Amino acid sequence: MPRVTTTLTLTGFLFAACSSDRATQDTTAIYTQDKSKHVFTKAVKLSHEDEDYRILGKSFFKIPWVEAPSATTARDGLGPLFSANTCIHCHPHNGAGIALDKDGNIHRSLVMRLSIPSEKKLNNDLMLRNGFIPEPTYGGQLSFNGVSDVKYEGSVALSYVERKGAFEDGETYTLHEPHYELKNLQYGAIQQDANVAPHIALALIGLGAIEDIAVEEILKNEDIDDKDKDGISGKANWVYNPETNTTALGRFTWKAASATVKHQSANAAHNDMGLSNPLYPSDNCTDKQEECLKAPKGRGGFDLPMERLDAITYYLKTLKIPAQRRIGGFEKGQELFDELGCVKCHVDSFTTEKGVEIHPYSDFLLHDMGERLGDGHTIFKAEANEFRTPPLWGIGLYEKVSGELNLLHDGRAKSISEAILWHGGEAQAQKEAFRQLDKKQRETLLEFLKGI
Amino acid sequence: MKLEKKIVGSLALVSALSFVGCGGGGSDSSDTGASAISAAEKKEVLTTYADIALANYTDALNDAIALQSAIDTFKASPTEENLATAKTAWLSARESYGTTEIFRLSNGPVDAEEGWVLTLYGAPEGQMNAWPLDENMIDYTTDADGNETSGNIIDTAGVFTPSGSEASSVDVTNITKEALAALNENGGDANVATGYHAIEFLLWGQDQDYNSFVDDTITNGALAAGERPLTDFTSAANADRRLDYLDAASDLLVEDLNNTLAAWVSSETNCTTGVGCYRGALLGELSGDDAAKNIAADDALRDIFAGMGVFIKSELANERMAVAVYTPSEEDEHSCFSDNTHRDIATNYQGFVNVLKGVYKGSSQGTSFYSKLSAEDKSSIDQLIASIDTRVGTIDSVAKSAYHFDYQIKNGNSNQDNVKYAHYDMRDLGDKMVDVAGRFGITLSEDDVTDSEETDVTK
Numbered sequence: 001m002p003r004v005t006t007t008l009t010l011t012g013f014l015f016a017a018c019s020s021d022r023a024t025q026d027t028t029a030i031y032t033q034d035k036s037k038h039v040f041t042k043a044v045k046l047s048h049e050d051e052d053y054r055i056l057g058k059s060f061f062k063i064p065w066v067e068a069p070s071a072t073t074a075r076d077g078l079g080p081l082f083s084a085n086t087c088i089h090c091h092p093h094n095g096a097g098i099a100l101d102k103d104g105n106i107h108r109s110l111v112m113r114l115s116i117p118s119e120k121k122l123n124n125d126l127m128l129r130n131g132f133i134p135e136p137t138y139g140g141q142l143s144f145n146g147v148s149d150v151k152y153e154g155s156v157a158l159s160y161v162e163r164k165g166a167f168e169d170g171e172t173y174t175l176h177e178p179h180y181e182l183k184n185l186q187y188g189a190i191q192q193d194a195n196v197a198p199h200i201a202l203a204l205i206g207l208g209a210i211e212d213i214a215v216e217e218i219l220k221n222e223d224i225d226d227k228d229k230d231g232i233s234g235k236a237n238w239v240y241n242p243e244t245n246t247t248a249l250g251r252f253t254w255k256a257a258s259a260t261v262k263h264q265s266a267n268a269a270h271n272d273m274g275l276s277n278p279l280y281p282s283d284n285c286t287d288k289q290e291e292c293l294k295a296p297k298g299r300g301g302f303d304l305p306m307e308r309l310d311a312i313t314y315y316l317k318t319l320k321i322p323a324q325r326r327i328g329g330f331e332k333g334q335e336l337f338d339e340l341g342c343v344k345c346h347v348d349s350f351t352t353e354k355g356v357e358i359h360p361y362s363d364f365l366l367h368d369m370g371e372r373l374g375d376g377h378t379i380f381k382a383e384a385n386e387f388r389t390p391p392l393w394g395i396g397l398y399e400k401v402s403g404e405l406n407l408l409h410d411g412r413a414k415s416i417s418e419a420i421l422w423h424g425g426e427a428q429a430q431k432e433a434f435r436q437l438d439k440k441q442r443e444t445l446l447e448f449l450k451g452i
Numbered sequence: 453m454k455l456e457k458k459i460v461g462s463l464a465l466v467s468a469l470s471f472v473g474c475g476g477g478g479s480d481s482s483d484t485g486a487s488a489i490s491a492a493e494k495k496e497v498l499t500t501y502a503d504i505a506l507a508n509y510t511d512a513l514n515d516a517i518a519l520q521s522a523i524d525t526f527k528a529s530p531t532e533e534n535l536a537t538a539k540t541a542w543l544s545a546r547e548s549y550g551t552t553e554i555f556r557l558s559n560g561p562v563d564a565e566e567g568w569v570l571t572l573y574g575a576p577e578g579q580m581n582a583w584p585l586d587e588n589m590i591d592y593t594t595d596a597d598g599n600e601t602s603g604n605i606i607d608t609a610g611v612f613t614p615s616g617s618e619a620s621s622v623d624v625t626n627i628t629k630e631a632l633a634a635l636n637e638n639g640g641d642a643n644v645a646t647g648y649h650a651i652e653f654l655l656w657g658q659d660q661d662y663n664s665f666v667d668d669t670i671t672n673g674a675l676a677a678g679e680r681p682l683t684d685f686t687s688a689a690n691a692d693r694r695l696d697y698l699d700a701a702s703d704l705l706v707e708d709l710n711n712t713l714a715a716w717v718s719s720e721t722n723c724t725t726g727v728g729c730y731r732g733a734l735l736g737e738l739s740g741d742d743a744a745k746n747i748a749a750d751d752a753l754r755d756i757f758a759g760m761g762v763f764i765k766s767e768l769a770n771e772r773m774a775v776a777v778y779t780p781s782e783e784d785e786h787s788c789f790s791d792n793t794h795r796d797i798a799t800n801y802q803g804f805v806n807v808l809k810g811v812y813k814g815s816s817q818g819t820s821f822y823s824k825l826s827a828e829d830k831s832s833i834d835q836l837i838a839s840i841d842t843r844v845g846t847i848d849s850v851a852k853s854a855y856h857f858d859y860q861i862k863n864g865n866s867n868q869d870n871v872k873y874a875h876y877d878m879r880d881l882g883d884k885m886v887d888v889a890g891r892f893g894i895t896l897s898e899d900d901v902t903d904s905e906e907t908d909v910t911k
Contacts, residue, residue: 066586
């Protein structure tokens with residue numbers, strides 16, 4: 001990967017915009033000093049009118065949706081099949097999801113994506129639009145809940161096998177290898193060659209800023225054939241954006257399958273809550289699910305009309321970014337992060353199109369992470385073992401915000417150290433370098449990571 | 453106009469970032485050269501705060517007991533007259549509870565999210581005052597097409613399972629306090645089974661005369677609230693269960709208010725039962741084994757100032773007013789069954805002024821936070837208060853004479869702008885808590901007085 005060097009000056013741009021034209025406001029890269037569990041819910045300062053719009057979006061993000069038909073009108077139309085009845089359920093305090101609930105059952109913020117192998121010639125339209133072929137009976141995601149007359153789809157048994165390992169200095173560690181079993185399938189057997197990919201909800205940090213990075217800035221780091229022979233490739237995912245009906249650069253989700261915050265919000269509304277919306281106009285039923293197809297619909301067109309989808313998007317894009325907490329061995333840890341080569345994928349700095357410098361620690365590109373981590377899910381250009389580099393900003397606050405720490409695409413890692421030790425594929429060398437650090441160095445590196 | 457500030461250097465050194473807003477908002481706390489506020493003065497203002505809480509919760513409890521008694525009378529003799537009396541008692545109970553809401557969001561007994569205060573008092577706020585609520589869970593509703601819903605607590609014999617996610621089943625063969633408490637927020641935040649708003653729905657029924665999608669004609673009119681027929685309590689199916697529900701819900705409300713009030717009692721202190729314990733901790737007066745519970749004055753003030761800001765900005769201005777105006781939908785109106793939202797707004801706002809100025813029911817309760825401010829800060833706060841007084845007064849009088857709040861928020865209504873500017877002013881007033889805190893030597897940023905989530909939805 002060609003490295004775009006940048007200096008790491010921490011510059012915060014602060015705006016108080018008074019324009020009523022929301023589109024031209026730069027409100028995406030403002031930091032909060034808050035360190036409480038509410039840190040990911042802080043918003044930039046807006047004019048009163050824009051604040052009203054943001055609050056409207058927040059209300060649709062937080063207040064539960066209810067089953068149709070109901071006396072409720074603004075948030076009617078949950079399901080018929082759904083995993084959660086609010087967005088916030090899967091992003092506690094806007095943070096990352098959790099793998100297991102307090103009773104030890106799988107938490108709804110860890111969803112099962114379902115797909116079947118694609119025949120290149122068939123299902124062309126599906127492939128163009130979805131990037132994968134949904135399982136014929138259950139669709140693209142297993143719903144854990146259903147409304148009154150509609151059976152839920154199934155549940156999941158999640159167990160972990162402990163895998164022991166040791167650092168070079170002799171200290172041992174334990175990794176938790178997840179095993180999933182679909183249970184209580186209510187609509188018959190699942191197709192034999194179906195792939196089940198567990199994906200946990202991501203933290204909602206700096207989404208507006210990520211969307212503001214110019215395409216070419218992200219593509220600069222692309223190196224599909226590893227021409228510079230550093231073992232790191234980096235590949236853009238090109239996805240179908242239903243809003244614009246065009247192919248666009250994927251930036252969001254574990255596989256970089258969504259182009260914009262709005263695209264991802266609409267997708268989640270449809271898949272996780274069963275809300276029809278302008279980007280995903282139907283309810284989340286397959287043609288084999290009659291009760292689902294026949295269930296009462298919400299009133300007045302889409303469950304989530306465009307104006308409200310836009311409001312949710314605006315709410316998400318005007319959240320503040322947690323400021324770095326540069327304490328302890330931060331500087332030394334940062335040097336290690338660079339020396340080990342972590343920074344090759346977890347790129348430390350971008351300047352957005354609005355001229356704002358941000359430090360997401362991601363290149364937003366796909367990398368092969370090896371068999372042990374692969375989830376078998378292919379979507380658009382993302383292959384079975386490929387994942388988007390997840391941004392690391394705010395990672396030191398995840399546990400406080402969500403109440404638990406569950407890292408990697410399925411939440412299998414309970415600590416940053418475990419997450420690093422799961423790295424394979426293109427990151428095998430960096431993982432090995434980490435394993436060889438002495439305890440003090442490892443702690444210093446982790447101190448840095450907790451501060452970004 | 454677009455203002456841009458660029459701060460170069462370590463962000464860690466930047467705290468309490470201030471903005472020059474548009475027509476208000478935060479302003480730099482200027483050092484007026486006033487002397488620092490002493491520990492004795494801090495205790496004095498905290499004592500006033502605790503005294504107002506005690507007086508206000510005492511009234512709220514007494515009014516809830518009056519409601520409980522009116523409901524008992526109605527249950528024994530379900531007549532139109534007794535129904536009207538119960539409704540009047542509910543409206544009266546909301547007056548005193550409304551001003552107590554300023555004590556929320558401050559890590560106090562009513563809703564502390566963690567620590568010994570939560571353990572001792574159990575954060576009963578959600579059981580007393582949760583909103584918005586999905587009324588379908590409680591009793592039948594009639595939708596726009598005239599279809600009645602079923603499958604609710606009232607019409608279920610045996611085990612009831614709320615809809616939503618991760619709901620657990622509860623036996624509702626008998627409608628008891630325990631069953632309702634177990635159902636409250638079971639399966640989702642909107643699954644409200646207890647408290648003022650559950651009682652409100654049972655007394656009034658739906659008021660669905662306006663929403664953003666369809667015109668219904670169930671209870672139509674700018675001055676019409678819900679009109680549950682008396683037959684729901686006499687000859688209709690499950691009439692007895694509705695009466696049992698009201699009975700159990702009002703008993704639970706009284707119990708919860710009793711426990712909350714106990715925290716503020718000044719005449720005795722017992723940290724095992726909770727009586728007077730929170731007040732003692734807030735004023736740093738606990739001793740012996742309980743001394744560890746004492747809350748440092750600066751921490752107490754910080755929680756109170758941030759809580760006041762969050763309450764008036766995020767809860768009142770945003771959740772209860774902005775959302776209602778912009779959805780606009782019936783369910784986003786606070787007391788939507790009784791159309792009493794104008795009073796919720798007035799009393800919630802009055803509670804803020806009470807605590808800021810050390811006043812209750814118009815008379816001084818002691819040294820106030822406000823009294824310690826610079827003349828300049830007092831004046832800018834007073835300007836906002838004068839403006840809000842007028843606007844909230846207008847919302848109140850229009851609601852009584854021409855349009856209930858659910859009509860005032862309609863696009864094109866002559867009072868819609870007034871509602872809008874009222875909540876803008878309230879936001880600015882919330883931001884002033886940054887300056888108030890500054891005067892007490894406490895650094896708050898606008899982040900601290902904004903948008904803290906009022907409920908922990910991950911439980």
